Amino acid sequence: MSKRFQLDEIDLQILKMLRKDGRLPYTAIAKELDLAEATVRKRVSRLMEEGVLHVVGVVNPAYIGRAVTAIVGVHTEGQEVEAILSKLQEWDEVRYAAVCAGTYDLMLEIAVESNEELFHFLTKRLRAIPGVVGSDTSLVMKVVKDRFSQVGGEHVSHDS
Template sequence: MSSEEFDSVIDELDKGIIKQLSKNGRMSFAEIASELDVTEKTVRKRYNQMVDNNILEVVGVVNPITIGIKVSAIVQVQVVPQYIDEVITSLTNIPVIRYVTTLTGEYQLLGQVNVRSYEELNETVKKIYQIPHIQSTNVLVQMDVHKNTFEYL
């Protein structure tokens, strides 16, 4: 969906609701209504419409450090082009890889790995190396996260 199509699907009130929930996902409809100077019923209706239309998804986000995830890495993967779908399937089947995307450029795929230790990272990288049709990888260990937001508006 292009930004023009997105803007025609939601209006400023919808954007306001999304912004409020992006700041605090537990904010009540009454609190959002007060912030946006509309009724609670209006907020509830708009919220439900956005959820029903897959515009908005409200989920709990875990702080990885609090559950023992201490090591994160980005793995860039160069693949034999005709086997990219097979490699994507293999990567997405590794539980500690939480994000896989296709790329332009030298590497065709990128995966984000979140694990409890460097030993577990090493084991995960070994699993990745065993996937057929991978030509090369580049593993980048994340040192410090300076920004991680879910605010898109």
């Protein structure tokens, strides 16, 4: 679901700067954009209140012992999708989960410590969830782009 939010050029510039460094002080943004710090603070607050901007720390899974990343397409049956998603949200290994139209009902990104743990996740845990009838897995060999959002035009769109 996409919610349109009207962004002006200043909003876009602020978002671009915060994408590069989410900890950037308002004073630095204000100086770079030739604005008052209070203006930047109000705009960032508005962007956060409207749900356009979320500032979070992103942990590289390899640095916490999860060197194996996989993309998993999940086939489901019946009306179990919400219950399946509820279960998946509880698991730390699941970094991303989305309901899809097309080949798969759900797409997951998971990060685990080893191929053995991936095997266990797929064959024991995922298959044990009622409503999961199958899955296809692709092992991520190298990440060449990892962006949480792209800033451009009049809206913010999410891509991974």
